[in-house]
Amino acid sequence: xxxxxxxxxxxxxxxxxxxxxxxxxxxxxxxxxxxxxxxxxxxxxxxxxxxxxxxxxxxxxxxxxxxxxxxxxxxxxxxxxxxxxxxxxxxxxxxxxxxxxxxxxxxxxxxxxxxxxxxxxxxxxxxxxxxxxxxxxxxxxxxxxxxxxxxxxxxxxxxxxxxxxxxxxxxxxxxxxxxxxxxxxxxxxxxxxxxxxxxxxxxxxxxxxxxxxxxxxxxxxxxxxxxxxxxxxxxxxxxxxxxxxxxxxxxxxxxxxxxxxxxxxxxxxxxxxxxxxxxxxxxxxxxxxxxxxxxxxxxxxxxxxxxxxxxxxxxxxxxxxxxxxxxxxxxxxxxxxxxxxxxxxxxxxxxxxxxxxxxxxxxxxxxxxxxxxxxxxxxxxxxxxxxxxxxxxxxxxxxxxxxxxxxxxxxxxxxxxxxxxxxxxxxxxxxxxxxxxxxxxxxxxxxxxxxxxxxxxxxxxxxxxxxx
Amino acid sequence: xxxxxxxxxxxxxxxxxxxxxxxxxxxxxxxxxxxxxxxxxxxxxxxxxxxxxxxxx
Numbered sequence: 001x002x003x004x005x006x007x008x009x010x011x012x013x014x015x016x017x018x019x020x021x022x023x024x025x026x027x028x029x030x031x032x033x034x035x036x037x038x039x040x041x042x043x044x045x046x047x048x049x050x051x052x053x054x055x056x057x058x059x060x061x062x063x064x065x066x067x068x069x070x071x072x073x074x075x076x077x078x079x080x081x082x083x084x085x086x087x088x089x090x091x092x093x094x095x096x097x098x099x100x101x102x103x104x105x106x107x108x109x110x111x112x113x114x115x116x117x118x119x120x121x122x123x124x125x126x127x128x129x130x131x132x133x134x135x136x137x138x139x140x141x142x143x144x145x146x147x148x149x150x151x152x153x154x155x156x157x158x159x160x161x162x163x164x165x166x167x168x169x170x171x172x173x174x175x176x177x178x179x180x181x182x183x184x185x186x187x188x189x190x191x192x193x194x195x196x197x198x199x200x201x202x203x204x205x206x207x208x209x210x211x212x213x214x215x216x217x218x219x220x221x222x223x224x225x226x227x228x229x230x231x232x233x234x235x236x237x238x239x240x241x242x243x244x245x246x247x248x249x250x251x252x253x254x255x256x257x258x259x260x261x262x263x264x265x266x267x268x269x270x271x272x273x274x275x276x277x278x279x280x281x282x283x284x285x286x287x288x289x290x291x292x293x294x295x296x297x298x299x300x301x302x303x304x305x306x307x308x309x310x311x312x313x314x315x316x317x318x319x320x321x322x323x324x325x326x327x328x329x330x331x332x333x334x335x336x337x338x339x340x341x342x343x344x345x346x347x348x349x350x351x352x353x354x355x356x357x358x359x360x361x362x363x364x365x366x367x368x369x370x371x372x373x374x375x376x377x378x379x380x381x382x383x384x385x386x387x388x389x390x391x392x393x394x395x396x397x398x399x400x401x402x403x404x405x406x407x408x409x410x411x412x413x414x415x416x417x418x419x420x421x422x423x424x425x426x427x428x429x430x431x432x433x434x435x436x437x438x439x440x441x442x443x444x445x446x447x448x449x450x451x452x453x454x455x456x457x458x459x460x461x462x463x464x465x466x467x468x
Numbered sequence: 469x470x471x472x473x474x475x476x477x478x479x480x481x482x483x484x485x486x487x488x489x490x491x492x493x494x495x496x497x498x499x500x501x502x503x504x505x506x507x508x509x510x511x512x513x514x515x516x517x518x519x520x521x522x523x524x525x
Contacts, residue, residue, distance in 0.1 A: 042483055
């Protein structure tokens with residue numbers, strides 16, 4: 001009889017753990033992990049099998065006819081196809097999309113050759129500056145002169161000096177166009193054939209009124225002090241913006257960080273990425289995409305609309321801050337109407353005004369309105385506890401219910417407990433706006449806010465929250 | 469016995485090698501399109517080892 005291997009149950013356990021992790025933390029980029037690390041599953045599988053067979057051989061048990069059965073090979077092939085297509089789809093291979101096959105030798109045996117980069121062109125006071133098809137890092141800042149000036153260096157990775165010289169000559173830096181529109185072109189496509197790879201690090205000085213339009217393949221953008229609009233489209237980029245006067249639109253297939261501060265116009269961000277950090281934004285902020293890192297928003301003067309994979313957040317104005325990380329969200333000093341719906345997060349909001357609508361699938365909700373008079377509050381969670389701390393002199397028409405759990409009344413009159421089936425309810429009114437709390441599975445607590453939760457100390461509180 | 473043992477570990481070793489080649493492919497240094505012949509070579513070595521193992525067994 002063929003001995004059964006321990007690998008099959010282990011694979012079952014691993015798949016189970018993966019799905020469980022995804023269910024518990026929907027924001028966890030499980031697919032990204034698979035796309036990145038699936039080859040190691042093959043290695044571990046083979047290693048386990050090998051260990052097993054060596055052990056059987058050492059203990060003189062009969063050898064199986066196949067180390068890996070035909071059925072398992074079929075599974076392996078499926079895994080390879082699935083893994084590599086996921087890898088391609090998720091954009092991890094976007095570094096060198098067109099020349100992946102040949103690039104290997106270059107990385108092992110190639111050397112870096114550096115060439116200085118410089119160019120300049122006179123322009124009007126508010127030109128459109130277009131950076132074309134760019135691979136490398138660009139730092140753009142505003143200068144006083146009416147000209148576009150590029151300095152920096154390019155790095156050419158190639159097998160020998162002559163190929164690098166050749167590539168540098170074939171792909172010159174070009175600044176073309178007229179006073180109103182200037183194109184900066186590194187011509188990297190011309191030489192990217194697998195034998196050489198050209199990346200550029202550019203310091204670009206533009207007139208203060210310039211607008212920037214950048215199309216990147218791989219590399220970071222750092223833009224500072226430009227009064228016009230900024231448009232960035234890239235396959236993979238980190239973006240840092242500071243003191244931007246106009247509209248900003250960023251569309252990234254992948255990014256590790258997007259950071260912006262002091263942008264005057266509307267700000268629009270799309271795509272996938274890691275961390276997002278926005279502060280002192282004077283225009284409306286619209287974010288639409290999948291971000292797996294930490295999102296922080298501070299001091300937004302206009303509405304914020306965030307649409308993530310599992311979370312939707314709308315805030316009318318944000319004098320304070322909002323921070324979202326894996327599995328939780330904290331916010332303080334928000335101006336409503338606030339709408340939030342999320343799959344799996346613990347939500348903590350303090351010092352908010354105007355109406356609040358919160359819908360959580362799984363997670364606790366902690367609310368401390370702080371500012372009187374109270375506005376309409378509607379908070380629902382399918383699974384989790386709700387904790388509402390009201391100022392002692394608040395006016396409200398409250399109804400707190402739970403289908404499976406307890407209600408705790410630490411506020412006192414006018415609230416009264418009502419038992420109903422497996423759940424419980426807490427109702428009472430002293431003539432204020434409606435406050436509705438509901439948990440399907442979990443406890444609901446209404447209490448008086450303590451002195452330290454008063455809004456006057458919001459600064460120390462928000463600091464504490466960030467430390468958590 | 470030896471031939472049998474070699475036959476048994478052939479699958480796992482090939483699997484490990486496949487995994488390593490795929491990992492190298494993803495790191496971007498050598499693509500699988502260039503490294504796949506290593507699988508043939510290792511398979512051939514196993515076949516040779518089987519032949520030399522069998523008469524001894």
